[in-house]
Amino acid sequence: MRGFLSKPHQLLRFVAKRLREERGLRRLLQDIANLVRGNGIAGLFREIAVIGNAAQSPLRRDSAYPAWIARHDYDDERDGPALRRAIADASGASAGADxxxxxxxxxxxxxxxxxxxxxxxxxxxxxxxxxxxxxxxxxxxxxxxxxxxxxxxxxxxxxxxxxxxxxxxxxxxxxxxxxxxxxxxxxxxxxxxxxxxxxxxxxxxxxxxxxxxxxxxxxxxxxxxxxxxxxxxxxxxxxxxxxxxxxxxxxxxxxxxxxxxxxxxxxxxxxxxxxxxxxxxxxxxxxxxxxxxxxxxxxxxxxxxxxxxxxxxxxxxxxxxxxxxxxxxxxxxxxxxxxxxxxxxELAAHGITRLRYPLPAALPLVSVLIPTRDRLDLLRQAVNGLLQRTDYPAMEILIADNDSREPETLAYLSHLEDNRSARVIRHPGAFNFSALINRAASAANGDFFCLLNNDVDVIHADWLGEMVSRAAAPNIGAVGAKLLYADQRIQHAGVVLGIKGTAGHVFKFLKRHDAGYQKRLQSAQQWLAVTAACLVVSREKFIAVGGFDETDLAVTFNDVDFCLKLHQAGYRNLYTPYAELYHLESVSRGSDAAKEKRDRAHRERDVIRARWAAYIANDPFYSPNLSRASDNFALRE
CATH class of the missing domain: 3.90.550.10 (Spore Coat Polysaccharide Biosynthesis Protein SpsA; Chain A)
Known part of the structure; x- marks a missing residue:
């Protein structure tokens, strides 16, 4: 407690981060209550300390480096005997033994x-x-x-x-x-x-x-x-x-x-x-x-x-x-x-090389799958972004409606159907993101699926063409986009397994055009997983791995599970920084503060931890020398 109070900047950074992420004081207070209820007051202080130190600048990383060297770098007294034994054993093999x-x-x-x-x-x-x-x-x-x-x-x-x-x-x-x-x-x-x-x-x-x-x-x-x-x-x-x-x-x-x-x-x-x-x-x-x-x-x-x-x-x-x-x-x-x-x-920002992949001469049909429940303000914005501000012409829109009840929303859905701007797939019952996606995919006609949250908005018209051009490669599985909060800070640029004990987005809250650690924020690259808030995958690969798990992962971590199934099947999941969209993150779904939702979230967390324990212990596209408590490449504690 005394150590926490001695660093008020950590508390301020925690409050600022949560306010940006949760969009309001009420959500912040609910989050704090959940942390205390689940992990005690000590757990709350640990979370505050982690967020207070999360976004290490190069200068702060350098200041923390001597401590990292003392704890984790090679030390001859500690590590030398084992290394010399390994050399001796291998040298014996070199002489002909076994x-x-x-x-x-x-x-x-x-x-x-x-x-x-x-x-x-x-x-x-x-x-x-x-x-x-x-x-x-x-x-x-x-x-x-x-x-x-x-x-x-x-x-x-x-x-x-x-x-x-x-x-x-x-x-x-x-x-x-x-x-x-x-x-x-x-x-x-x-x-x-x-x-x-x-x-x-x-x-x-x-x-x-x-x-x-x-x-x-x-x-x-x-x-x-x-x-x-x-x-x-x-x-x-x-x-x-x-x-x-x-x-x-x-x-x-x-x-x-x-x-x-x-x-x-x-x-x-x-x-x-x-x-x-x-x-x-x-x-x-x-x-x-x-x-x-x-x-x-x-x-x-x-x-x-x-x-x-x-x-x-x-x-x-x-x-x-x-x-x-x-x-x-x-x-x-x-x-x-x-x-x-x-x-x-071609040369891109920060001295990075961008590869532009061609689209097929006959553009494949893309089925955009949008789960929704009411929140007409968000849904209309997402649909308008597709119809008016996306330059990919071979597209159909399927809205997976989960019990929308507001008259304005129902009227809008009818309007879209009457104008043949979109098809509405009705899926009543308890919210189950995985089931909504699977239901919409089964009704879709496209060669590619674009999973799109209803709280996502288009920035550049070429975003879908960029994602489809990469997803069309035979060895690429899911393709994810760079997603931004409304204040131009990063919401998603790839998912690392093991962050905060399970999985987390990296580079969160960095500025849109920051280079990121080793320029990786602005580089196309492979990650184990990308978010389903905006994800493109071919129909063939979606079906091959069985789609989304609607039984054990109804709401959370289902996109991580889906991407890991693709990875296990031999496909590379890709993040491209050249497809940028805004994402308000779970605005329409609401909070997980209620006990029933909290219990469900804990069950789903336990499922993903048991199912993918090896990747949670060691994500190959991160580093064992970096912190699992930070989403911004801080040094391992």
């Missing part, structure tokens, strides 16, 4: 381009070498290369280091450019796998061991990647970059791996090595080509901070950032020419 159960450990070639080094200095490269001297794993070599010759001072210093370390080689001169120099270095490398570092990059003493162990366990992966942070001249670590597990859609939107990757040397040579013309995204372009290689599994992510990037002494170079965006776009365009010839790649 190789079927323990794949051999690889030899690693680490390559550093000295061309990035400042003239006549060796400080940055020596920092990298010092990190290699502390490694627990010793099966590696270091190749430092440069396209041109180097100064006498640098040459003399590096020669003295070479005399101390048999694993250090220096290759300089005789190359036309970086790609030529790097490809030459790879040809003389002896390693099974290649790791490219920048001068000044540091490695945790566990890094090469973790990488080697992962490489031995995932020998068929196209490449491996890991998490990074930055280290400043003061020696302080900051800006942790906690990446998701493999997310192809995100990787096509941005180079979220940023060079922190290990690629098999044989694969590097097979696909032709580095190519010219891609600047700082030369490795990104190579990894995109690696994805196209046959007989390779998807990349594997090591969810640990293994590399500490040197922080630029002069801060970020904005002109360089613009150049990076253009070369990133070139790399994606080259990928599209090979793999997605009908897709157009």
């Amino acid at each position: 190789e079927s159960d323990m794949p051999p450990l690889p030899f690693l070639s680490i390559l550093v381009d000295l061309g990035h080094e400042r003239p006549e200095t060796t400080g940055d490269i020596e920092h990298t070498i010092a990190a290699l001297e502390t490694q627990h794993y010793l099966k590696f070599e270091l190749l430092v290369f440069s396209k041109t010759g180097i100064g006498e001072v640098v040459a003399a210093r590096l020669s003295s280091i070479m005399h101390r370390h048999s694993w250090f080689q220096l290759m300089t001169g005789g190359a036309a450019d970086f790609t030529d120099a790097a490809n030459r270095a790879v040809k003389v490398a002896r390693g099974d796998h290649l790791l490219f570092l920048r001068p000044g990059d540091g490695l945790g003493q566990n890094a090469l061991a973790e990488i080697a162990l992962a490489a031995s366990r995932h020998r068929d992966a196209s490449f491996l990647y890991w998490d990074t942070d930055r280290i400043g001249p003061d020696g302080r670590r900051r800006e942790p970059c906690f990446r998701p597990d493999w997310n192809r859609e995100l990787f096509l939107s941005q180079d979220y791996i940023d060079g922190a990757a290990l690629i098999p040397r044989g694969l590097f040579l097979t696909i032709g090595g580095f190519r010219q013309g891609f600047g700082d995204h030369t490795l990104y372009e190579l990894l995109l080509r690696a994805l196209c290689a046959p007989d390779r599994h998807e990349p594997h992510h090591i969810a640990r901070i293994l590399c500490h990037r040197a922080e630029p002494a002069d801060g970020p170079d904005l002109s360089s950032e613009r150049a990076k965006s253009s070369t990133q776009l070139l790399a994606v365009q080259a990928y599209c020419e090979r793999m997605l010839p009908c897709v157009r790649a």
Whole structure:
């Protein structure tokens, strides 16, 4: 209690967040009463503390990072014995003991381009070498290369280091450019796998061991990647970059791996090595080509901070950032020419690449399914948005009416039917969102279903075309939109399993055009689930997974369950930030404050927790290093 009262800003942030979310003081008081009734006064204080700290800015994340490092980062005294045992066990396999159960450990070639080094200095490269001297794993070599010759001072210093370390080689001169120099270095490398570092990059003493162990366990992966942070001249670590597990859609939107990757040397040579013309995204372009290689599994992510990037002494170079965006776009365009010839790649906000997928020449019919009960003001707005402000012509509207009784609403529904603007599917009885959707879907004629809440309003006319173009891909399941509150803040940009114990929307209450953590708010990407408030899916895939669960998940978490069924069936659920709509969130359904509704909500929560426990424990598109109490990528407590 004393700790809570000492941070009044947390209370203010809690009240402001709930007022925005619940739209009124009465709803806020009901919510507080429910928290106290369900979890006691201590539970209320915990919720206030969580919301008070939820939206961590980069500055606040950096201030919390030392505590995270102390609790969760590799500690040699605590974690070293287990790591050394794993190396010893795998090394025994490498010598021939029980190789079927323990794949051999690889030899690693680490390559550093000295061309990035400042003239006549060796400080940055020596920092990298010092990190290699502390490694627990010793099966590696270091190749430092440069396209041109180097100064006498640098040459003399590096020669003295070479005399101390048999694993250090220096290759300089005789190359036309970086790609030529790097490809030459790879040809003389002896390693099974290649790791490219920048001068000044540091490695945790566990890094090469973790990488080697992962490489031995995932020998068929196209490449491996890991998490990074930055280290400043003061020696302080900051800006942790906690990446998701493999997310192809995100990787096509941005180079979220940023060079922190290990690629098999044989694969590097097979696909032709580095190519010219891609600047700082030369490795990104190579990894995109690696994805196209046959007989390779998807990349594997090591969810640990293994590399500490040197922080630029002069801060970020904005002109360089613009150049990076253009070369990133070139790399994606080259990928599209090979793999997605009908897709157009273009540069979007925040240096992100947008992929524009074409619609079929004969537009498929889309059935828009709108559950409703009264609230004519909302329903009319939603229907007008479809009829007057949506530019997708092949559309039918089905309104699943759940016992509307207000005369104005009934008259409006009759008017829509008389004008053939919409069909009304009447489904009386207790509110059951899943049953309403299934009933409307069974009456629909479309090749695609668009689930749309009656409190959603259109912003841009092309929203439905964007969603259908993505949902039409054979490997895509459900497609979700960026949804906004009326005040232009984020209501939905994807769903993470495990948030607040079950599932939650990420990026809530950020501003519409904010980049979000690692620019992910503005990037098309895969999530385990998206909200059914605005969701597009093909009829075939909807039927294949059995639609919505109207027996056990009548009201809440039914969209999460539906999306997870699609994921289990092998489809990728996608969030696109290029379809934007307003969502007032459950205005027409009302509160869950009544005891009967509260009990139902608890039962449905327990169902989803039991059914999808593995994903709640570990959502692959989030990170185990981030908080499950926050919806805005705060660090794990």
